[in-house]
Amino acid sequence: MNEDLKTGDSIPSMRVLAKNLKVAVITVQKAYENLQKDGFIETIHGKAVYISKNIELQKIETYKEVEI
Numbered sequence: 728m729n730e731d732l733k734t735g736d737s738i739p740s741m742r743v744l745a746k747n748l749k750v751a752v753i754t755v756q757k758a759y760e761n762l763q764k765d766g767f768i769e770t771i772h773g774k775a776v777y778i779s780k781n782i783e784l785q786k787i788e789t790y791k792e793v794e795i
Contacts, residue, residue: 737775738768
């Protein structure tokens with residue numbers, strides 16, 4: 728939301744992020760699943776995870792939900 732990440736930026740794999748945060752891979756997996764379900768990220772299996780092309784639309788929708 729603070730625009731540190733831009734559309735198309737890649738984010739760490741689940742295993743790398745879990746190791747860096749010292750949490751279980753299943754925890755990161757669930758977080759990534761929720762982000763993907765909400766349209767914030769796109770996963771290309773076997774390649775990488777990217778910030779969604781629709782992130783601007785998602786930000787607007789999230790702001791609307793927060794305002795309500």
